[in-house]
Amino acid sequence: MDTHLTLEFGHRDPLPPGHSDEVRTPDVLVERFLEEYTVPGDRVLDPFAGFGTTLTAAERMGRVPFGVEFEPGRVAAIRDRLGDEGEVRRGSALHLDGSWFPPCDCCFTSPPFMTHSIDLNPFENYAGETTYGEYLDDVETAFRGVRSVLAPGGTVLVDVVNVREGDHVTPLAFDVADRVSDVFRFDGEVVIEWEGDGYDGTPGNYGYGFDHSYCLVFEKEREA
Template sequence: MEQLRFGFGGEERPAPKRPGPPNRMNDLSYKDWMKFQKSFFRHHSSQALVEECICFFTKAVWPDGEPSRCLIIGFADIDPSRIPAPRLVDAHNRCDSFDGVGRLLLEAEQAGLTYDFIFIDLRRLIVDEESLTTYLTGYADVVSRALRRLLAPRRYCGLVVGAPGPGGAGFPLPWSVAVASRRHLRLRDEKVGLVEGEGRIYYCLFLQADDDGRPADPLTPRGVRLARAGRPIPAWTTPKPPPRRPNEILHPAKYPETLVAEFLDLFTEPGDRVFDPMVGTGRTVVAAIRTGRHGYGVELTPHYTGIARERVARERAQPSPSGAHPVGLIVQGDATRLDGIPELAGLQFDYVVTSPPYWSMLTNPGSENQRARRQRNLPLVYSDDARDLGNIEDYDTFLALLQSVYEQVAAKLVDGGHLTVVVKNVKRDHILYPLAWDLVRRLCGADGKYDYVGTTLWCQDDVGMKPFAVGIHWVSNIVHTYCLHFRKR
């Protein structure tokens, strides 16, 4: 996994050479640019984080001869003198209150300053539900408006927000901060820092000076809950799946059985019934059978239903070490109308794990998946069926339908049973649509059928980085996926 590694090391470095058109954004080599594009990293030090971000989001000197100017607030233990001239860095290490942050921004505005990058560490200020509420109600608007005014056109700022506790510490605090910032700034990307040894993560939220037109409706945190028998939910996992069989590569989006097996261990016992309403190539059911659970799946597309049935039959033909013969049932049907599927009538499930289409991400011609699959002549979408959730163009219509699927699932879950949804936030037209966070808000609202119990990030170390917008602007490779865990109320 990547560490942050291209700091200044206390010395001025010549701008590295890179091939291709001129780099309008920074002085990095192609290799260092690509290193930054990964959407998660192992935390090394705040100094490295700050240096890396300054290097990425600014040039030392802009083409008009002006040195770049950065404002750094709240990173207690960084040494700004290690960032060499001609860059100008206004650093305020000590900032112990939201008022302090507001005052520093106001002073900069009054001094008529404009910045090329602003980076604020809120990890010590937003630590729990109370401090989050104080920030959201009293400061978020003022801070994001000031950031917008202080940033030079098209430049970026970053907010660093901690997610205290492993996994399910209520709705993770950064989600609310990101959503609340959108009224005055454009949410461009999230990068997750993994703090090894502590099982903790934090978020770097990157925003650009522009409104992104999505409403600000922050999430409200809830109390911490744990998985079965009080077992803590891991904050992240990096499963190493075995290579895929040829007929599975045909499916555009799959998760590995090893990932499902981790969650089966966390939320179920052998002999339990496991269900996936959008089972694709049948991985949930295969993992269930392999670990001595009964597996049931629904899939819309006849083609993938066939592949799933084949795989399940193969798995069931394997000798079972426990002597048990788990059920493995794959039904072709529509997840938006679960009640209309006779094979499921009267069944109750102990656990549901599933991954929906990530909105219409597959039909987005600019998406990384589309480009890579077109090159290999593989199918670009699941189907052309109008009932396929991946074919719904409007984001809010898609979310409402997905919510209805999981509400129908709740009727088939035992009381207190868990649901895990594996999903990504989606980028479209230079905006981050926080699908994962929006889904949590919809399912766990006042009338919701579920409580949120935590998130495990599935961090993919084994995928190559793609050179999106190198030299032009900041577009990360999203290689972390949200595994959102819920419990039926």
């Protein structure tokens, strides 16, 4: 795959009725990477499933979707959209372990984002308190859980950005790359240049102050 892609920002569907938090990954990004890294019949995991962009794309493409999501309303929205194959669990990715799902071939996910300037805990959907350092510890914990579900040789794809707030940038993408590299072999990043208007009311056409995002690529090593 090229290490630089240009994609058109957008979503296939409106948010489900009663929801206004636009946290979704553009479908085109998920589709592009699942096409590259999976084949029909593969099991695809998203431990931060949100409204189910990864899971529904996987299902559309003949893969089998497995996911975890913290917010009950989002879990219900995903269940409304998915067929009978696969599974979505309401719970915390911080407790994910290998007993939850059968071995998966690929994980495509976007963790909840954090910056230096906030002290709310993204892993409790910004309810409890935390620090940026503790957040990064939790990122590593979540990906250790992903490791327990992933088959040897499986691919982990992480959609993430750096975050600009005024004249300060939180290097979130680089910090996440660093911590997930402690769990999986890092195979580099793909830079996504976004065309189009982006999220309403947020700066940069991917939001978060920039017109590009990163898809980080990792591999779970095969056992010797």
